[in-house]
Amino acid sequence: MNTYHGxxxxxxxxxxxxxxxxxxxxxEQVYARCAACHALAYDRVGPRxxxxxxxxAGSVPSFAYSPAMKNSGLIWDEKxxxxxxxxxxxxxxxxxxxxxxxxxxKERSDLxxxxxxxxDAPECRALRIPPH
Amino acid sequence: xxxxxxxHPQEARRLFLxxxxxxxxxxxxxxxxxxxxxxxKTGDGKAQDSQILNTALGAELEAIAAYQLGAESKLLQQxxxxxxxSFQGHHKAHAELLAxxxxxxxxxxxxxxxxxxxxxxxxxxxxxxxxxxxxxxxGAVSAYLGAVPLFGNRELSKAAASILGDEAMxxxxxxxxxxxxxVPMAFVS
Numbered sequence: 459m460n461t462y463h464g465x466x467x468x469x470x471x472x473x474x475x476x477x478x479x480x481x482x483x484x485x486e487q488v489y490a491r492c493a494a495c496h497a498l499a500y501d502r503v504g505p506r507x508x509x510x511x512x513x514x515a516g517s518v519p520s521f522a523y524s525p526a527m528k529n530s531g532l533i534w535d536e537k538x539x540x541x542x543x544x545x546x547x548x549x550x551x552x553x554x555x556x557x558x559x560x561x562x563x564k565e566r567s568d569l570x571x572x573x574x575x576x577x578d579a580p581e582c583r584a585l586r587i588p589p590h
Numbered sequence: 591x592x593x594x595x596x597x598h599p600q601e602a603r604r605l606f607l608x609x610x611x612x613x614x615x616x617x618x619x620x621x622x623x624x625x626x627x628x629x630x631k632t633g634d635g636k637a638q639d640s641q642i643l644n645t646a647l648g649a650e651l652e653a654i655a656a657y658q659l660g661a662e663s664k665l666l667q668q669x670x671x672x673x674x675x676s677f678q679g680h681h682k683a684h685a686e687l688l689a690x691x692x693x694x695x696x697x698x699x700x701x702x703x704x705x706x707x708x709x710x711x712x713x714x715x716x717x718x719x720x721x722x723x724x725x726x727x728x729g730a731v732s733a734y735l736g737a738v739p740l741f742g743n744r745e746l747s748k749a750a751a752s753i754l755g756d757e758a759m760x761x762x763x764x765x766x767x768x769x770x771x772x773v774p775m776a777f778v779s
Contacts, residue, residue, distance in 0.1 A: 491779060557736035559736070
């Protein structure tokens with residue numbers, strides 16, 4: 459490998475790591491806003507977020523949802539989450555998530571990307587291990 | 591006497607604790623608890639206002655439990671322990687007023703859970719506890735910020751903003767305590 463190729467690899471590696479960080483970090487910062495009520499791996503005032511994408515709204519066992527959320531018929535994917543996060547109380551009137559929403563599409567997109575990423579974090583993976 | 595005229599925080603605290611429970615959080619929160627006419631003034635948004643307050647109450651009750659966990663963890667040294675208990679006292683005052691207001695609006699206030707989930711295995715030092723508390727306070731700031739525009743009754747918005755200010759002070763102090771810039775930005779979100 460010559461010097462040029464070596465440098466190129468270093469630059470590409472740096473760019474890849476910077477890209478990876480920028481994919482994660484903004485959404486993680488947005489997720490900090492959820493920390494009064496939510497956690498990834500356990501239920502709090504709001505339900506856990508591990509396994510959110512693909513899940514039917516109002517379906518975490520043992521979490522006491524509002525009837526509105528239980529009956530919303532939503533399946534959480536990028537589109538439904540984006541709509542809900544923009545205006546939770548308009549999309550699911552009567553939801554207990556009494557939050558005005560995230561008006562910035564980029565912040566919503568970052569947050570959804572983080573939720574997808576976090577689903578593979580160790581604390582979420584641990585929930586998927588069947589009990590012995 | 592005004593808080594503005596008090597020269598020492600201890601004096602302010604003495605006066606603060608000497609007041610009745612309904613005066614604990616100052617004039618803005620008295621809007622919530624002190625006005626018997628409040629319930630009568632609320633109209634169509636009453637049920638939604640009650641739901642917003644109940645969600646906030648649930649978070650306040652959890653914060654009280656979280657500070658209790660921290661206080662009993664034996665990880666907190668003085669004066670941090672006193673600080674944590676002081677913040678817990680604020681959350682108790684918020685919760686008491688929110689519960690009373692939900693009742694005034696005709697709702698049923700949520701009650702503390704019999705058990706809360708906390709990441710106990712991740713709390714191994716005083717700094718861990720402070721960072722955990724800071725995350726909760728940051729979330730509380732965002733939650734109140736997201737609630738303020740939703741109230742049908744603007745006086746409730748004002749009172750929620752008063753609580754938001756208190757949570758923001760907690761967050762800043764906790765950030766400072768773990769060596770972070772206490773107020774890292776001009777706006778909260």
